[in-house]
Amino acid sequence: MDIRDFPTSETSEHEVSSPTPAANPLPPPSRVRKNRSEAWDHFIVVSEEEKRAKCLYCPKEIKFNGGTSSMRNHWLKHQEEDSNKKQKSGSCSTADMEGNSSAISKFDQMELRKALGKVFIGLELPFRKVDHEALHHFLNLGIPQFKIPSRTTLSRDILQMWGNEKVRLKTFLSQHCGRVCLTTDFWTSCQNYSYMSLTAHFVDNNWKLNKKILNFCQVPGHSGDVMAQTVWNCLTGWGLNKVLTMTVDNASSNDVGISQLKKALMPDGLLMGGEYFHTRCCAHVLNLIVKEGLKDIEREVLRIRGAVRYVQASSSRLQRFKACIDPQKVQYKGFVNLDIETRWNTSYLMLDAALKHMPTFALLEMQDHTYVKELRKGKGLPLPEDWEYVRSILPFLELFYNATVRLSGSSYVTSNMYMFEVLERR
Known part of the structure; x- marks a missing residue:
């Protein structure tokens, strides 16, 4: 270890006790002095020989041979001008928000109104939500200069955006x-x-x-x-x-x-x-085929649908259903959902999930007397043969379900797939 690494007090003690003088050490490497002035955050050196730096906000160049006072005064002048513009026309610089920036952006009331309209469109919010006090509080904290539009103004802005997009799309259609x-x-x-x-x-x-x-x-x-x-x-x-x-x-x-x-x-x-x-529509043709086939097991489907409807009727019933789930017998992590009777593919998903929870429904029948009483008023409780019918028909429904999903795609051509999906999987 070099002796220069020790503090001064310890070095003097070792020098006194040393019998031979130490060799002349090499001079420490010269260090380039860093530009510590905050003015350098707003200037860039254009010539080291002439000691000139260019302002990041305007084309003017300042000499820094005698120090950075001229550069700092020039930067403060920019800040003062920016503050005056903000008071007169409602502009705010990016430096006010970030503390240090090389670009100045202007506050634009109309652009913010358009952005607010896009938020309401994207989130499908009703126009009356623009009057909510929580939204006003948030916007006043973030952008105090922004004048929040009324619901009438917001709806008018969105209609104008729709008109502009329609003109743009009409032009695109005429060209492409x-x-x-x-x-x-x-x-x-x-x-x-x-x-x-x-x-x-x-x-x-x-x-x-x-x-x-x-x-x-x-x-x-x-x-x-x-x-x-x-x-x-x-x-x-x-x-x-x-x-x-x-x-x-x-x-x-x-x-x-x-x-x-x-x-x-x-x-x-x-x-x-x-x-x-x-x-x-080939997907509609498949829909009619499957709906016609499901008529053969209509009673079985109705009984299972009644069981699922009971579970989904209230949160308390759903909790009782969850309490009957045995992880050793039911590996399925999802729950049962009621189908839409006019869409057979949702019926397939309901039957598939219900079949995986068949042990859960059997235990619910033993523990929940209301479940038994209510289902007997309708089509009755699901019978063991109902589950077997569903188990035997599900592989066929899965083929049609997968075909419907592929034929219903909108981001790729599907007409060339119809004959294969219908004829090869019948």
Whole structure:
């Protein structure tokens, strides 16, 4: 160890007792003095020989030969100007938020209103939530200059954003969409309101598959006339007159609507005289096949559905069901969920989960007398042969379920998969 590593007091003692003088040590390496002034955080050296540094906020160059006072005064002048601008026009610098920055961003009321609108769209929040005091408190702490819009102003901003996006999409369609494949569907809400959606699929100039929702609106009914008129009005509004196919489900009313659309689109030239214009939804065809097959075990499915409905009716019943789960007999980590009777694939998921919890339902039947009493009022308790029927039919339902999932994809082409999925797995 070198003697220079010891403190001064200890070094003197060793030097006195040493019989021979130590060799002349090498001089310590010269250290470059660091620029410790905070002014260097806002300047960059452009010439070491001329001792010149350039300001990060303007093109001016300052000499630092005699020190950094001129540089610091110049930086303080920028801060003063920035503070004056903030008081007059509501601008705030990034340096105020981060303490040190090489860029100055401006406060923009309109951009923040647009961002707030996107938050409400993305989170699907009702417009009245903009008046909530918690949101006001948060925004006032984070951006005190921001004037929070009312629910009326927010809805107007969102409608304006929708209009701008529609114009942008219309321009994109005119430039990239040659022929378009349309898909439409109807459904009725729990308030008995009828709705219709129209989706466009097309390949752009870069050979990329696109999916755009063109319309989602309330309609007076599910008739073919309503479908044809709504689709025609939507295509006219978007400037689309070259349609390749129209995919709908197998409802008889859609046949009427398709025939009317073919007459309206024929002057613009349907391919092959519109012979393949009408495309029936293959996923809906599979749905009809499975629903017809499930009629053979309808009573068994109804009894199991009744058991699942009882468990899902309240939190207390669900807790009693969870208490009956034996980890040694039930390896499945999920719980049972009630299906949607009009969607057979949810029925498959319900039956699959219920079958895995068959020992749990058997124990619940022994411990919960309310469960037994309530189910006997309906279709009855699930019988052992019901579970065996379900066990035997599930492998077939799984094939159709997987086929439906693959055919329902929207980010890839599915028409080439239909024959394989239907014919090879029947």
